[in-house]
Amino acid sequence: QKEVEQDPGPLSVPEGAIVSLNCTYSNSAFQYFMWYRQYSRKGPELLMYTYSSGNKEDGRFTAQVDKSSKYISLFIRDSQPSDSATYLCAGSDDDAGGTSYGKLTFGQGTILTVHP
Amino acid sequence: KAGVTQTPRYLIKTRGQQVTLSCSPISGHRSVSWYQQTPGQGLQFLFEYFSETQRNKGNFPGRFSGRQFSNSRSEMNVSTLELGDSALYLCASSLVGTGSTSPLHFGNGTRLTVT
Numbered sequence: 614q615k616e617v618e619q620d621p622g623p624l625s626v627p628e629g630a631i632v633s634l635n636c637t638y639s640n641s642a643f644q645y646f647m648w649y650r651q652y653s654r655k656g657p658e659l660l661m662y663t664y665s666s667g668n669k670e671d672g673r674f675t676a677q678v679d680k681s682s683k684y685i686s687l688f689i690r691d692s693q694p695s696d697s698a699t700y701l702c703a704g705s706d707d708d709a710g711g712t713s714y715g716k717l718t719f720g721q722g723t724i725l726t727v728h729p
Numbered sequence: 730k731a732g733v734t735q736t737p738r739y740l741i742k743t744r745g746q747q748v749t750l751s752c753s754p755i756s757g758h759r760s761v762s763w764y765q766q767t768p769g770q771g772l773q774f775l776f777e778y779f780s781e782t783q784r785n786k787g788n789f790p791g792r793f794s795g796r797q798f799s800n801s802r803s804e805m806n807v808s809t810l811e812l813g814d815s816a817l818y819l820c821a822s823s824l825v826g827t828g829s830t831s832p833l834h835f836g837n838g839t840r841l842t843v844t
Binding site for chain 2: 654
């Protein structure tokens with residue numbers, strides 16, 4: 614079993630829809646959670662960065678972390694065709710002990726298509 | 730501010746050869762990490778460097794190595810290439826490594842094809 618599980622989709626939605634992307638993780642030591650967006654032939658682009666449980670909002674994007682259920686979500690409101698990409702969730706534990714320096718554990722990514 | 734720059738963008742090599750990939754981090758970032766991305770395994774951590782020292786290493790064979798220079802630029806080397814090394818190799822930089830103030834920022838990668 615992978616440390617971070619993510620439904621690969623693909624997910625296809627009409628423009629303007631609310632998109633919900635989800636991941637589960639198994640490592641209780643994870644404290645930091647990120648969402649990246651990756652366009653074809655590009656590197657991952659950081660979208661959201663959260664610490665521990667709670668919500669974080671940035672424009673049309675909302676990230677939620679529920680550490681009690683080891684569940685992380687990304688919501689995209691008013692989705693646009695330009696949001697079509699692969700979305701990657703990732704987790705990391707504290708740097709204590711050095712075992713997490715530079716290391717993120719990623720899900721497999723969800724392919725999202727927003728059609729006009 | 731310029732982002733993470735990786736060169737070259739594309740490489741084609743033959744089995745048994747070696748290859749060196751280069752990464753220039755965001756100005757002021759001292760930590761550089763390397764990842765391998767494949768369709769089957771996704772993104773996997775290779776290693777991380779900070780102040781010219783390797784601080785962390787993933788579960789890859791010794792054929793994969795790296796180094797960091799005093800200006801924080803980094804290179805990774807793969808020796809005795811195998812077909813399975815075909816992948817997108819991504820470099821990421823951050824101020825000090827993972828943590829509340831240091832998220833990773835990725836470059837666009839080097840696409841390595843081994844024939």
